[in-house]
Amino acid sequence: MPKVLGLALLLVAALAASASAATLLAADLAQLVRMSDFVVLAKAESRASRKQESSGLIVTDVKLRVQLPLKGTVKAGETLTATLLGGTIGDVGLHVPGEAHIPDDRGAIVFLRRTANGELNVSGMGQGVLSITGQGNAAVVMPAAPDAALVQPDDTGKLQSAPQAVPSPQPLATLLQRIRELAAAAP
Numbered sequence: 001m002p003k004v005l006g007l008a009l010l011l012v013a014a015l016a017a018s019a020s021a022a023t024l025l026a027a028d029l030a031q032l033v034r035m036s037d038f039v040v041l042a043k044a045e046s047r048a049s050r051k052q053e054s055s056g057l058i059v060t061d062v063k064l065r066v067q068l069p070l071k072g073t074v075k076a077g078e079t080l081t082a083t084l085l086g087g088t089i090g091d092v093g094l095h096v097p098g099e100a101h102i103p104d105d106r107g108a109i110v111f112l113r114r115t116a117n118g119e120l121n122v123s124g125m126g127q128g129v130l131s132i133t134g135q136g137n138a139a140v141v142m143p144a145a146p147d148a149a150l151v152q153p154d155d156t157g158k159l160q161s162a163p164q165a166v167p168s169p170q171p172l173a174t175l176l177q178r179i180r181e182l183a184a185a186a187p
Contacts, residue, residue: 022098022148026162027124033182036111036123038072038080040064041132041176043107045079049087054117058094060087062102064110070176071183072112082112083119098148100129107132109141109179130166130175139172 033039042064049060062082066074074080085096100122102108111128112120122128126146134140143164152162166175 022096022125022146023159024098024125024127024146024148024150026150026152027127027165029165029178030182032111032123032128032165033071033179034186035113036071036128037114038074038112038120039070039109039179039183040066040072040074040080040112041068041070041107041109042066042080044102044104047087047104049089051089052083057085058087058089058092060084064102067107068176070109070179071186080112080120082110082122083115084122098125098146100126101145101147102129103131109175124165127165132172133169134172137173140169141166141172141175142169143167 027035045063045065047060047062049058051057052059060083062084064080064082066076066078066080068076082100082102084102085099086094088094102110102122109130109132111123113123115121124146126148127144127150130141130144132139132141143166146164150162150164151159154160
């Protein structure tokens with residue numbers, strides 16, 4: 001009997017571990033641009049967690065200083081506030097697998113969409129933040145780190161693994177140009 005109990009506990013532990021992961025419908029770069037009201041190269045200035053009135057969930061507001069606007073009516077130097085699911089208030093925390101992480105220590109390309117309650121959320125959750133490493137001509141955009149499995153339906157509707165919008169590091173100048181082209185073509 002102890003052997004069966006041990007196997008049962010192992011199975012429960014395995015299921016619990018897999019339950020913490022998220023699965024997101026993959027968005028390519030064009031989809032991220034289309035679904036966003038703002039696309040900006042920005043740097044996080046501050047963050048503060050709070051309890052969201054409408055849902056009661058813990059959210060974190062990240063104040064972003066816009067360095068370069070790529071889509072939307074915002075200018076360099078202005079700020080936008082991105083509201084992310086999760087955060088910590090006192091000794092209570094909420095982690096949402098798949099949610100975006102905006103780095104504090106470097107710039108990022110951030111795709112933002114306005115919600116019905118007026119907040120700005122990251123488009124595509126973790127897919128909508130592309131961090132930048134290096135500076136000047138050596139600046140490189142890194143693939144998103146969505147903390148989730150990305151999927152898309154095949155021709156029969158069955159979900160299959162899907163690539164990221166930016167699957168490998170790319171020169172910043174090249175990706176900025178591509179985003180500008182997509183934003184100009186977006187409705």
